[in-house]
Amino acid sequence: MSEKLQKVLASQGLGGRRTMEQWIESGRVTINGRRAQLGDRVELDDRVTVDGKPLRRIIEQPRHLIYNKPAGQICSRDDPEGRPNVFSALPKLRRGRWIAVGRLDFNTAGLLLFTTDGELASRLMHPSANIDREYAVRILGEVQEPQLEAMRQGVMLEDGLARFTDIRKGRDEAGANQWYYVVLMEGRNREVRRLFESQGLVVSRLKRVRFGSFFIPSGVKSRQTRPITGKDEVELYRMAGLEPPQVEKRGKAGGQFSPKPERQKVANDQNPVRQGQSRRAYSPDRSTEETPTRSVKPRRAAEERSASGRASRQGESVERGPARRSQSKFSKPNSRKSR
Numbered sequence: 348m349s350e351k352l353q354k355v356l357a358s359q360g361l362g363g364r365r366t367m368e369q370w371i372e373s374g375r376v377t378i379n380g381r382r383a384q385l386g387d388r389v390e391l392d393d394r395v396t397v398d399g400k401p402l403r404r405i406i407e408q409p410r411h412l413i414y415n416k417p418a419g420q421i422c423s424r425d426d427p428e429g430r431p432n433v434f435s436a437l438p439k440l441r442r443g444r445w446i447a448v449g450r451l452d453f454n455t456a457g458l459l460l461f462t463t464d465g466e467l468a469s470r471l472m473h474p475s476a477n478i479d480r481e482y483a484v485r486i487l488g489e490v491q492e493p494q495l496e497a498m499r500q501g502v503m504l505e506d507g508l509a510r511f512t513d514i515r516k517g518r519d520e521a522g523a524n525q526w527y528y529v530v531l532m533e534g535r536n537r538e539v540r541r542l543f544e545s546q547g548l549v550v551s552r553l554k555r556v557r558f559g560s561f562f563i564p565s566g567v568k569s570r571q572t573r574p575i576t577g578k579d580e581v582e583l584y585r586m587a588g589l590e591p592p593q594v595e596k597r598g599k600a601g602g603q604f605s606p607k608p609e610r611q612k613v614a615n616d617q618n619p620v621r622q623g624q625s626r627r628a629y630s631p632d633r634s635t636e637e638t639p640t641r642s643v644k645p646r647r648a649a650e651e652r653s654a655s656g657r658a659s660r661q662g663e664s665v666e667r668g669p670a671r672r673s674q675s676k677f678s679k680p681n682s683r684k685s686r
Contacts, residue, residue, distance in 0.1 A: 349388035352376065355395070357465025359402065360443020364469040370397070407442065408592055409464035411575040411583055415567045416459045422450040436570055437461060448472060448558070449480075449534045457482070457555030458563045460575075460583075470587035471559075474533055478586055481557035482539050483517065484527045487549045494546040498529075502545045509538055524551060559586045 353367040356376070361367065368385060370376055376383040377396045389395060395402040416422075420433050430453070437445050446468040448460035462468050470476060501510035517526030531538060540550045556563060560582055567573050575583055584591040 349390050352378070352383055352387045352389050352395070353385075354466055355389055355404065356397070356402070357469065359404065360440075360446070360463040360465060361397065362444075363446060363465050363472070367465070407463075409462055409467065410440075411460065411462040411464070411467075411580060412437070412572045413561065413564065413567060413575060414459045414461060414572045415563055415569050416451055416456055417569045418454050418456045421453050422447050422459070433459060437572060450536075451555060452537055452540075455553045455555065456569070457553075458558055458561065459555075460558055460561065461572075462583075464592075467584065467587050467589060470589060471583075472534070476587060477532060478559040479512065479557075480531050480534060480555060480559075482529050482531070483552075483554045483556050484529055484539060484543065484550055485520075485552035486525045486527060486543065487551045488523055488525075490525060490527070490546075490548060494548065497546060498542050502542055504538075504541055504545065506535060509535065509542055511542065528556075 353364045353371060356362070356367040356370070357364045362370075367376075371383050371385055371387075374382055375398050378387060378389060379394050383395075391404070395404075414433060414437065416433055420431050420436075422433050424432060424434055426432065433447065434445060440463065443463045445461045445463065446465055448462060448468050448471045451457065451459060460471070471478060495514050498511050499514060501508045503509075511529045512532055513528075513530040515528045517528055520526065529539060539553060543550050561575075561579075564573055581591050
């Protein structure tokens with residue numbers, strides 16, 4: 348079955364679909380020796396190259412994680428100023444690369460989602476997903492109700508209309524600072540700060556605390572990550588309107604493992620252990636339900652033989668006289684010679 352070229356490239360962790368479309372338009376991708384174009388579809392046996400290097404299509408289980416970003420990091424790998432970026436704090440990957448689901452500006456802290464699934468990242472960032480983002484905002488100075496109402500109704504910014512879908516008063520602080528929790532349905536550049544600045548207000552601190560149904564776990568401190576697995580992974584794909592990949596197990600590097608074969612029950616007449624063979628020599632999988640129980644009679648017979656052996660040895664010692672006293676390697680030998 349054929350798939351869109353940009354989707355295949357994104358699934359290999361090279362970047363989001365929009366980025367892959369730019370690569371295709373710039374001529375960095377070829378299919379079977381010819382320059383690829385937008386709209387091309389590829390089969391499994393097609394030879395795809397990126398920047399002259401062949402693309403090995405490896406089916407792996409994607410990895411996802413939550414990162415608690417501190418202020419003072421950028422969400423880009425390339426920065427002319429050489430500032431620290433968020434990718435330096437993420438676990439290393441053997442294949443593919445981490446893709447940030449949205450961005451936070453340099454002075455904004457809080458929740459960031461990362462994934463190696465390019466299709467998932469594109470769906471989560473697309474406005475049609477209608478995923479809300481919640482921010483904790485500290486405002487310097489007093490905020491009036493008309494200002495809050497204006498931001499609820501919508502403010503025309505240089506790149507279009509913007510509004511908060513919800514504004515709630517946060518905790519009170521001593522001094523001139525006030526905390527608010529605001530919700531956005533999109534993630535345009537510096538949108539929260541620009542909305543408050545449109546009302547003459549100054550944002551002194553900004554932190555994202557929620558993305559959709561994902562919050563920052565209490566145990567994830569600043570600069571720390573936590574993998575998203577199990578039910579949380581299913582929820583992540585549900586938010587994007589996708590089905591999670593069906594892969595049985597994941598290794599340390601996120602590779603795919605074949606499922607563990609199920610143990611088969613062995614009948615009593617075919618069980619080598621039942622037929623007296625050694626357990627050590629029995630290599631096929633054994634069923635735990637067919638483990639033979641030990642007989643009581645052989646144990647009782649062994650105890651009787653041991654008792655009779657001790658009695659016979661005691662009789663021999665009486666007839667022969669006292670037995671020689673044995674010396675332990677840890678006891679001090681007697682230096683006196685017996686006369």
